[in-house]
Amino acid sequence: MLDFLYQSGWGAFTIMLLLQIPFVIVFLSIVYKKAFVDSAPSATHPKKFSRVEVTWLAFAGAVFLLVNILSISYMPMVSTAHAAKSGQAIQEVDVTARSWSYDISERTIEAGVPVRFSAKSADTMHSFSVYHPDGRVLFTMQLLPGLKQAASTIYTFTEPGRYTVRCLEYCGIVHHGMRDELVVVDARG
Ligand SMILES: [Cu+2]
Structure with a gap:
């Protein structure tokens, strides 16, 4: 299954499609809601950051940092420098x-x-x-x-x-x- 995903063009296409489905669903549901259910302007409070938003932002920030830190040694310039220094x-x-x-x-x-x-x-x-x-x-x-x-x-x-x-x-x-x-x-x- 995983082999199929990265060995064929259709595998890459399938992953791309799957990644986009959540965004399409959220986008269409917002469009639907603002068109038919509640067409009034959204009530937002720019000065208030809800607890959920703060938690989500912290989580996304932590994942971003972690992925970047863990993948540093895979960057070509870093692995090249390591190999050059190894003697x-x-x-x-x-x-x-x-x-x-x-x-x-x-x-x-x-x-x-x-x-x-x-x-x-x-x-x-x-x-x-x-x-x-x-x-x-x-x-x-x-x-x-x-x-x-x-x-x-x-x-x-x-x-x-x-x-x-x-x-x-x-x-x-x-x-x-x-x-x-x-x-x-x-x-x-
Ligand atoms: Cu070429």
Whole structure:
């Protein structure tokens, strides 16, 4: 069930639809109420904050903070800084994107070894986006043309497999065909 949700376009579409249903229900019920049940202006007291509102606001604020704090280490710049500081050997991979293919200096990568992807674009805006074999996007780098310094990120693959590379910035008529592959191999094997 969960596999279906993130491995197919229909899964993403279903989730999007489900997320929107509560909003649509609330919206339509308010429209209905103000049109047919009670069309007078709403009686609000801007200076009074009810207990329910304060509780709700505190709850939403706490969830917001918690989610942000817990996910900090997953942010690419933070995990990149950690990997760079760890002193571990880093595998270097250079990427040049052009319409509509990639030059990748090394497509075979060892699992468990941090890889620094240094990527640039030779012509127009592209991206270097890496997908897990099960279809999840692991990270994406936006590649702007004309920059002196390559964009770079460090990522450590943990599972062997075939990882698809795709461009996620619309870059012209064969944008959909702009894909490549990285093969992650078990370091011991
Ligand atoms: Cu593209």
